[in-house]
Amino acid sequence: MCRVLDLQQAVLAKNDACAHTLREELAGRGTAVVNLLSSPGSGKTALLERELTRARERGVPVAALTADLATENDAVRLARSGVPVKQVLTDGLCHLEAEMLGGHLDGWLPAGTRLLFVENVGNLVCPASYDLGETLRVVLASVTEGEDKPLKYPTAFGLAHLVLITKTDIAAAVDFDEAAFRANVERVNPGAEVVRTSVRAGEGVGVLLDRALAAREGGPAHIPVMTRQSHHAHDASADRVGHRDTVGSSRS
Amino acid sequence: MHEMSIALAVIDQVESAVRPAGATAVSSVRLQIGELAGVVPDALAFSFQLACEGTVLAGAELITEPIAARARCAACDRTWPAGMPPRLSCPGCGGARVELLSGRELRITDVSWHDAPVPTPTHEER
Numbered sequence: 001m002c003r004v005l006d007l008q009q010a011v012l013a014k015n016d017a018c019a020h021t022l023r024e025e026l027a028g029r030g031t032a033v034v035n036l037l038s039s040p041g042s043g044k045t046a047l048l049e050r051e052l053t054r055a056r057e058r059g060v061p062v063a064a065l066t067a068d069l070a071t072e073n074d075a076v077r078l079a080r081s082g083v084p085v086k087q088v089l090t091d092g093l094c095h096l097e098a099e100m101l102g103g104h105l106d107g108w109l110p111a112g113t114r115l116l117f118v119e120n121v122g123n124l125v126c127p128a129s130y131d132l133g134e135t136l137r138v139v140l141a142s143v144t145e146g147e148d149k150p151l152k153y154p155t156a157f158g159l160a161h162l163v164l165i166t167k168t169d170i171a172a173a174v175d176f177d178e179a180a181f182r183a184n185v186e187r188v189n190p191g192a193e194v195v196r197t198s199v200r201a202g203e204g205v206g207v208l209l210d211r212a213l214a215a216r217e218g219g220p221a222h223i224p225v226m227t228r229q230s231h232h233a234h235d236a237s238a239d240r241v242g243h244r245d246t247v248g249s250s251r252s
Numbered sequence: 253m254h255e256m257s258i259a260l261a262v263i264d265q266v267e268s269a270v271r272p273a274g275a276t277a278v279s280s281v282r283l284q285i286g287e288l289a290g291v292v293p294d295a296l297a298f299s300f301q302l303a304c305e306g307t308v309l310a311g312a313e314l315i316t317e318p319i320a321a322r323a324r325c326a327a328c329d330r331t332w333p334a335g336m337p338p339r340l341s342c343p344g345c346g347g348a349r350v351e352l353l354s355g356r357e358l359r360i361t362d363v364s365w366h367d368a369p370v371p372t373p374t375h376e377e378r
Binding site: 001002003004005006007008009010011012013014015093094095097125126128129130150151152154155156158186187188189190191225226228 | 254257258261262264265266269270273275279283288289290291323336337338339340341347348350351352356358359360361362363364365366367
């Protein structure tokens, strides 16, 4: 006899629950997490090193955890800021998950840390799906990556509380069309703040730190449209569109 | 590619759900995948097939139901298919107070299996 179990479970429910618990636990300790996402080579580490240094100079207790498939190079660079830094090697995994992050914080995260910056694995696809218990999700894109990056990676950009443009000092050399980039962000994430930064030219210094501190106090200033419907949404069948069939490809 | 992680999460949840019900061989799993879920159905199907080996889901069919992304403007009440890449600012009034009605789903809807038929010799597990 054929049996059918009506399950109705979100696939990422376990990660989402871990993320929720982590967010609450850390909030109880006065710590807010900032999750940084970008392609490899966008300049996450350079910008983060600058912001960590600024935090130390301003006396704001911060820490950073950086994830890579291999090498401890980023931790070495970030440690130059003088704040506590931890390298996580994912052994080939393309993203961090909330449970992994929680495990790495046990026994390491210094008491009194106000902000924990998590430099995710350089990848704009996979990390987008995993809530790490962050209070602020920041997506970075360098001017060399092209104006259409937000359209190519709509989930990553669509879920960002804040978007940073990096390496603006070389924008002219690579013909970066900033207006087009901003319009593309607006299309997938209307209302999201987009800030210009350059580590070399000293542009946007302290913006990441300021936004992170503000989010720790009052939550993110911007709530992306895409977060207003979660995987958990148990929508009525009236909301369903598309056809029930076996998918070959639903992509365009 | 995180589809393998997604496949493992699906298998884990299905196993936890069907074992208490006595299922020994799942025949199909139905999954809703929203356009904006960030999951590639083909890649997931491939990972699923590999990851099912040696579990009660071995050989199970993964049936995926695509869910189109739709949005609604709170200001002018217009609804529209977001498309891909999605347009999440209102195409009518340009407003940003937009609600996503669908498209982020990544959900197991149901699981099917056949009760072990008495006359057929069954493959005993463990």
